[in-house]
Amino acid sequence: MNAAQPLIFTFVTPPRLVVGWGAATDARLVAEARRLGRKPFLVCGKSLRAGGALTTILANLKDAGLKATTHEGVPPEPEVEDVQAAIVAAEASGCDSVIAIGGGSALDVAKAAAALAGKGHTAREYFDGAAPVPESGGLPILGVPTTAGTGSEATWVGVFVDRAGRRKASIRGGAMLPAVALLDAQLTVTCPPTVTANSGMDAFVQAVEAFTSSGANPLTDALAFEAARLTGQHLRTAYAEPENQPAREAMLLGSYLAGAALNTSRLGLVHGLAHPVGAVTGAAHGLLCGLLFPPVLRYNADVSGLRYAAIAREVGAHDGDLLTFVESLLRDLRIPTRLSEVGLKAEDLDYVAREALPSGSTKANPRPVTEADARAVAESVL
Numbered sequence: 001m002n003a004a005q006p007l008i009f010t011f012v013t014p015p016r017l018v019v020g021w022g023a024a025t026d027a028r029l030v031a032e033a034r035r036l037g038r039k040p041f042l043v044c045g046k047s048l049r050a051g052g053a054l055t056t057i058l059a060n061l062k063d064a065g066l067k068a069t070t071h072e073g074v075p076p077e078p079e080v081e082d083v084q085a086a087i088v089a090a091e092a093s094g095c096d097s098v099i100a101i102g103g104g105s106a107l108d109v110a111k112a113a114a115a116l117a118g119k120g121h122t123a124r125e126y127f128d129g130a131a132p133v134p135e136s137g138g139l140p141i142l143g144v145p146t147t148a149g150t151g152s153e154a155t156w157v158g159v160f161v162d163r164a165g166r167r168k169a170s171i172r173g174g175a176m177l178p179a180v181a182l183l184d185a186q187l188t189v190t191c192p193p194t195v196t197a198n199s200g201m202d203a204f205v206q207a208v209e210a211f212t213s214s215g216a217n218p219l220t221d222a223l224a225f226e227a228a229r230l231t232g233q234h235l236r237t238a239y240a241e242p243e244n245q246p247a248r249e250a251m252l253l254g255s256y257l258a259g260a261a262l263n264t265s266r267l268g269l270v271h272g273l274a275h276p277v278g279a280v281t282g283a284a285h286g287l288l289c290g291l292l293f294p295p296v297l298r299y300n301a302d303v304s305g306l307r308y309a310a311i312a313r314e315v316g317a318h319d320g321d322l323l324t325f326v327e328s329l330l331r332d333l334r335i336p337t338r339l340s341e342v343g344l345k346a347e348d349l350d351y352v353a354r355e356a357l358p359s360g361s362t363k364a365n366p367r368p369v370t371e372a373d374a375r376a377v378a379e380s381v382l
């Protein structure tokens with residue numbers, strides 16, 4: 001930010017954060033759930049039951065006298081219809097609170113259901129902008145991430161796909177903000193390597209974009225810089241040594257801090273482009289963030305060079321060059337470098353550029369972006 005400008009910003013973050021290895025499967029999660037209600041609606045993806053954690057968590061809740069209704073199997077890159085299904089199920093359950101456990105997809109669906117259940121609108125009406133997401137009055141949310149990636153447990157944002165309209169867009173509002181976030185890095189140990197790589201790149205990119213966004217302020221800077229340091233330093237180790245506790249803990253805290261920053265700072269052109277490319281190709285969000293990072297670093301270099309260099313020094317880039325560091329990291333994580341490798345075609349570029357422009361992320365990019373600029377950046381890595 002420019003020191004000569006007046007300092008005006010709003011900062012929003014979950015009021016309570018609980019951090020602890022093993023906390024999700026012992027009495028600590030139950031204690032947090034009890035603070036919010038007696039009939040939780042528990043939303044999760046497929047992996048939670050497969051990994052065995054869901055059975056333990058449900059038994060612990062039952063032992064404490066809580067009547068949980070589970071809503072399992074939220075798919076990756078969820079669609080508007082997945083939100084609608086969760087709203088209907090939450091309303092039918094008679095729940096008084098929501099426990100959201102999973103990657104960004106499960107967390108986003110759970111947060112939307114908590115905010116929108118019982119409000120008399122369909123998920124599509126919110127997605128199309130026909131109804132505003134309420135600022136308050138939703139069910140209280142306990143957010144428990146199982147990947148170090150989106151930081152969704154720290155934000156009031158959810159990203160959803162409209163397959164028919166080939167769109168991917170976010171909805172946001174105060175009622176989607178978790179009341180409590182619980183970070184148990186032990187849950188991330190069973191992540192497959194590709195999920196660790198992709199979601200970890202999402203966290204690192206979010207940290208860097210939040211740190212350099214036009215919406216950044218000194219408070220989000222402090223969070224985003226630490227998020228970039230933690231994720232940039234530890235992603236390689238978390239990927240190569242899945243059971244490395246310090247690396248897993250650093251990644252999960254880093255992704256949370258990036259979420260807490262981007263909630264109000266917003267992001268940048270990587271995210272502006274990743275959403276339409278994801279809508280067209282179905283490729284994983286974190287993979288696209290990694291793939292699109294180098295060309296956006298090049299595009300922003302003149303405006304954000306000093307901030308990129310500050311991060312490069314923290315993450316141990318030998319020559320102080322963030323671009324070189326990122327390119328080497330992407331190679332180690334086996335993330336592709338060309339959009340054609342994930343199925344994007346030259347004839348999709350106009351659409352991608354057009355869809356990237358109205359995105360709040362693109363608008364917050366440190367260097368202004370025209371449609372031609374967005375197209376050129378994507379084309380440079382086709």
Ligand SMILES: [Fe+2]
Nearest residue numbers: 150202206289
């Ligand atoms: Fe992201």
